[in-house]
Each structure stands twice: as C-alpha cells, then as structure tokens.
Amino acid sequence: MVCHRCPGRFPEEAEDRTEHVSGRVDPLFHALTQSQRERIEQGAWYHSIELPGGRTIAGLIPVNALRGRFEAFGIPADLRGKRVLDIGAATGWCTFELERRGADVVAVDCVEYEDFRAAHQLLESRAEYLVLDMEEMTPERLGRFDLVLFFGVLYHLRHPLLGLERVLALTLDTAFVESYVCDADRSEAERAANGAYMEFYETDELGGQIDNWAGPTTNCLLALCRASGFVRVGLHYLQDRRAGVICRRRWDREAMGAAAAPWISAAVNNRSGQPFFDRAKDEYLCVYFKSARETLRREDVRVELGGFGVPVLKVTDLGRGQWQANLKFPYGVGAGAHDVRLWVEGSTASEPFSVTVGAAREEAAALDESVPDLYLISNGTAPDAVFRGHRNEQLVCWFRLPTRNLKSNQVRARIGAEEAEVAFLTPHGADWQASVRLPASLAPGEHEVRLRTVNSEWSNELRLTRA
Template identity: 40%
Template sequence: MEDFMRKGFYHSIPLPDGRVLEGILPLDVLNERVSEFPIPASLAGKRVLDIGTWDGFFAFEMERRGAGVVAIDATEVENFYVARQLLGSRVEYHVQDVYDLSIARNGVFDIVFFMGVLYHLKHPLLGLERVCEVTRDLAIVESFVTNESLNDEVPTLQFYETSELLGQIDNWCGPNIQCLLAFCRTAGFARPQLLRVNRQRALVACYRHWLPEPDHPTALPPNLLATTHSGNYGINVSPKSDDFLTAFFKSGEQSLTRDNVFPEVGGFGVAPVAIINTGADGWQASFRIPPGLGPGWHGVRLRTANSRFSQPTRIAIGVPARCASLEITGVCDAGSWRPGEVAAGDDAFLCIWVKGLPLNADRGNIRVSLGGKKLAVHQVSPHDSDDEPRQVNAKLPPDFPAGRYDLVASLGETRSAPVSIRVV
C-alpha cells in the first residue's frame, strides 16, 4: 500500500476495504463533483465512456453504479492499472486520442465524460464533434474558461502558443463561457446546460435530445413542407461532409427564433443556426446534420416551444442513387403545357415525366440534356409509387436555338432512350 501511495495519484480512489488511495484531489471534492452530474444513482444497463480518465475515479464510480464502462486517455497512466487491480474492476481501458473516437471503433455510449480535456486540444471543436458522435444521450463537459460571467455575449477563444496558461505547454486554448456553450451546440449537442462555474472552471451537461413535448400545447404543430440540402436543395447528404439542411414550414406563431424552434434529425435534436420568416406564415430553419447518423433514410421533424412535433420528412445519408432503367414517358412546355415542344426564352422550362427513378433521386443527381447540352434541373416531384413516373422540371438557357433535339434523362450510368422534341 505504501508503495502505491508513493506513485502520486491525482484522483483519490476509495477502496472496498474502506481505505483511500489519497490523491491531489480529495475524495470529498470528487464526490461533490459527482453530485452535480444529472445522472441517476443506478446506471444498470447503461454504457459509459470516460475520456481523459487519468487515475480513473469517475470511470470507477460509474462502474460502481452498475454501468459498463470504457475509459480512455491519450497516454498510458500506470496508476489506473494499480487502482483497477485494487478495486477488482472490469473497466475497459484504452490508450486512444479523442480525435480517433468513432462509432465504428468504439460504439455508442449513453453517457460520456469529457472533463479537463478540451483546453488541451489544438482542435477543440473537432474533439467535441467526435465526443458527440459517440454520445447517445448525455455528455458531461468540464473545461477551463476565461471568465465567470454570462454577461459576455460574444463567444471568444484565447489561443496559447506556448505556456501562457498555467505554465503548461500542453494547454492550447481557453474559451469563454459563451464560446464553450456555442462549441457544444455546433458540435451537435441540442441542449447544452451550464451547471456550474467556479474558479474559471465550467461544467456543462450536453444533451442530444430536446425536452419532451409540452403536455398542453398552445400552438398547432408546424406544417413541415420539405427538408432539403441547403446547398443544392436535394434530399441526399454525404455522411462525411459538413452539410446543412433547410426545413421549409408553415406556422401560425409570430415570433419564432433560434431559441424556440427545435429541429430533430434521425431522433437527435440539433440547434438551428438560422430561423427566417419568408412571408406571412412561411418559415425556414437551417441546421447541421447531427453527428452519429449512419447511412440510410432519416426522419426530420421540428416543433416550437409551444407545439408538438410536425409530421416528418426524410433525407438520405450516404444512400447510393441507382436505377436499372429510365424511361421518359412525357414532355411538355411548363408554361403552355403543349406536348413535345418548348418555347425558348428567358423563362423556358420543360416538364419531363421520368419512370424508373429511385426514391432518393433529386436535382443533385438527375441529369437532363437537350441536344447534348446539360440543362439545369430545378425540381423533382416526390416519390409516390415505383410504377408511377416522376415530374422533373428543367430550365433551358435563354439563348437556346430553335430546332429539333434529342432529350435524354440520366442518373449515374443509366440513361433513358432519347425523345425528340422541338424548341420553338
């Protein structure tokens, strides 16, 4: 025991026989910290990750509460092995960098501890995104902050090139409180809640889900009309890109802001970055794709603080757009509805009915060419049935010459047979 004591613990660790491995942080201080966490006394059936575990106090405490626990640190800490052996613990321990966290490698955890790590990161927001990806419900984030007041409205981050913070060369940055909360939202957490600030240390509970719907809503659910990729207005999103979605909806409420509109993608809440009134009762909300969503179709819905959730729309994340064959079943001028022709001009559109398109066909992956020239696809109607053709609207350049041309629709390597139409 005396030999263990000389190893210099940072955490104090209580042992089963009543003795304590005394560390720099007293046991009563550590227990007081744990009491601040919004977690139950029993964690039976839960999976917990402790990032930057060091001697392992929090990992062992969560195991004591019944959780299956994984603990990681960027460097191997011998004291962790000592404490684990004395406790007879089964906590799983890995030397792993926070940037290497992923669902593929680590799985998903109900609760994640990320305490005393953020300011050690050269890329703090990237680190928080990795944390969010593997968090199912709640992350406990604790960090050094440069202030102790929420009166500072502007998020700011101090950068430490050498040893400016506490004389340590491994401290890279210091956010103020507003920046820390903004980081948590931007990383993908729907609802970061500041629990405590003391001696320039902030404790934040980061929830991935919104609060439950109101029991007695005072407003009707929003009418969600469509959700699209903010860049190309399609429904396909790459799982590796930093994509935004825009939801178009109607609501009778007058004063909607980022603080009272709650989007949800694939079951995860996500903080909006913009809420815009488009006139009368029309609105649009823009928000990021939350981390941790795998390839497939995901529902999107939203509510306000006073309403229940809207009906869902769907987006496709990493879903290949493939089809066996394409057939153009009809073509007409979008203005006159005359079949087989289109009038050239500044606002010349073709309505094309295409059979064989997959569910996730959109304006980003459908190609339309007329006489070998690519046309801009503006709209693709929703999928109603595999047997029914879908309407594709394509715009002609204003100087497109009159004549007869072959019209072709394609998706990937699949092309339709050409259909001859006239430009008049």
C-alpha cells in the same frame, strides 16, 4: 508527456485562488499545476481511489471532491443498463464510480496510466480501458453511449470545437463537460456580459504545460457546446477556474402541444439543393416548411434528424406562411437515410422528410414504362397552384409510381411547352414528391403540367396559373 487534468477540487477542499491575468500567465493556476506535476512525478496518484474494506489510496484529488463533482452534475445514482464513456479517465475514479453505479463503462485517455491498471486490478473492474487520441474516437470504433464524461480535456485540444463534435457523435443522450475557463474570477454579471471568446496559449502560458492550448470564457464554452450540435446546454457550476456544463442531444418534448404541425416541403443541402450529404464535408441543411404561426423566432423552431435535435442557426420568413430554417449538418451522422422532422413550440411534430448521407445512395433501378400518376400540384410557398414570380417559388408535384428506387435525374417535368428541371425527389410512403424549378420565361396565364420518367410517356395533365 502526461496530460495533467484540471484541478478537481470543490468548495470543501478549495482555497480561494481566483487571481487571473487576462491573456497572460495565470500565476496561481500555474503554481497549483506545477505542484501537482511534482507530486505525480514523485509517485502520487492523480485521483484518490476507494478500495474494498474502506481503504483509500490517497491522491491529489480527494474522494469527497470527486464525489462532489458528480453531485453538482446530478449524475444518477442508478446507471444500470446505461453505456457510459469516460474521456480523460486519468487514474480512474470516475470510471470505477460509474461502474459501481451499474454502468457498462469504457475509459479512454491519451496516455496509459499505470495507476489506472493497478486500481482496475484491485477493484476487479470490468471496465474497458483504451489509449486513444480524440481524433481516433469514432462511433464506428467505440459505438455510441448513453452518457459521456468529458472532464478536463477540452483546453488540451488544439481544435476544441472539433473535439466537442467528436463527443456529440459518440453521445446518445447527455454529455457532461468540464473545462478550464479564463473568466472564472469575474462576477456573475461580468461573466454574463463578457463575450464568447477564447484565449490562445501558444506555448506554456497556461499552467506551465505545453499541451494547454485554449482558455474559453464561460459564454464561449456554452457557445462551443451548442455549436458542436447539442440542443440543450446549461451551466451547472463554476468553481476554482472550472465550469461544468450539461449538454443534451434531444429536445424537451414537454414544449410540444396540440397545435397543427408544420409541413416540411423540402430538406436539402444548401450547396446542391438536393437531399444528399457527404460525411467528409462541412455542410449545411436548409429546411423549408409551412407553419400557421404568424411570427417565429429561432428559439421557437425544433428540428430533429434521425431522432436527435439539431440547433437552428437562423429562421427566415419567406412570406405567406412559408419559412426557411438553416442548420449545421451534424458531425458523425451515419451513412444511409435519415428522417428530418420539425415542430414549433406548442405544435405537434411534422411528417418526416428523408435525407441521405454518404455512399448510401443506391444506383437507380431500371425503370419499366409505367407512367406517373400525377394527382396534385402546388406552389411550394403557398397552398394553391398560383405562381406570382417570387424568387423562392417551386412547383411541387405529387405522383404515384410503382417503384421505390427512383432518382431525380430519371424524372422529367413539362410546363406548357417547356421542359423543367426536377430539383429533388422525395419518397412519401407509396407516393413521390418532385420539386420543380419554374422556367424563368414562363408567361402569365394557365399552363399544363405533366411528368414522365426517362422510359415512360407523359403523365396526365394538371394546370397551374402564372399570375
């Protein structure tokens, strides 16, 4: 079964074919798709291909329409030094045009196109050509790419959001996404007011093809791109039932300023309260931070993980300058340690807070009898060591210890006469930060705080106040 792609025509070739029957068969799209299918079965190429000497193999999609799509996206004319992935390459015009512009290109489709092979030979192309399904495309298998083209593929997928997450994991900078949208016949105002939903096609309702599964609204397509993990998503064109969206992985640094940076007190897995994440699980990141800003919207907060932006889903004011940001942990993050940084609009970036993904957790090192040097304690939600009984309060302890491989279960805290659990432990240069849950029975008054490792004596004493 051949996955025929969405029609690739732009205004200079396209007739006005805008009738759409919501939730049912789109009759004109159906007729157009069937016509293309018949021509392909009779031997027509899908993309037109330009050959040396000014010759062209005429295909269903004219060269000026294919070039018009590149222009609509603003794809750079000079791609030297860039690695680019073309998902859904079909006959290969995009692949060969990217290569002509200087890129190192990998082309992928779910079936092998003999026409691509023939054009590849005629053009003496060096592009790599692979036949893979979306589920087989991983950074471990393909590496990562500066740019990714994802044209006419999304609506062929049974799980569109998972497909976009795969695209995110393969993208270092920018992905260009084009898809069929089910509300292209509506006015701009109607589309803006329309919801973010998808039509589901159980059999061959879209175009008479059984591999067309979903038709998102324009708003839904944009929302899917954001939900997959891209932080800057913009609609760049809407033409002939197709929407073109540019998706970027990194925040715009021009929104930074000179204001004081936020301070991250913790970045943890919302299930465990620990800074560890499992690649095989659907997990969420909670970032606790302090900011001098009196008000913050979700749109004001920028979080980065390993240098890539991560969309913020919710920001909560915890009081006294303490905030909580909730985020979906991105798909495809590699095993090992990764720095979380945060900034708000107009500020500089915070110091990093390290989280660990997958099996990269090392076994705890054997400890000698060195005693922690406890030099600072504070309330995680306030700048002092006064605790007022609020639900989100945690004791933050800063200490020095001559080891770089220490785990939270190797550290003990004592508050007054009671031992307390170390919730998580984070290295900061040569120092350590331990976050400790206060005993619920802690009485008002002053209490000594001490730390030790499983092999050491108790540390020096600092004091907190339970108001």
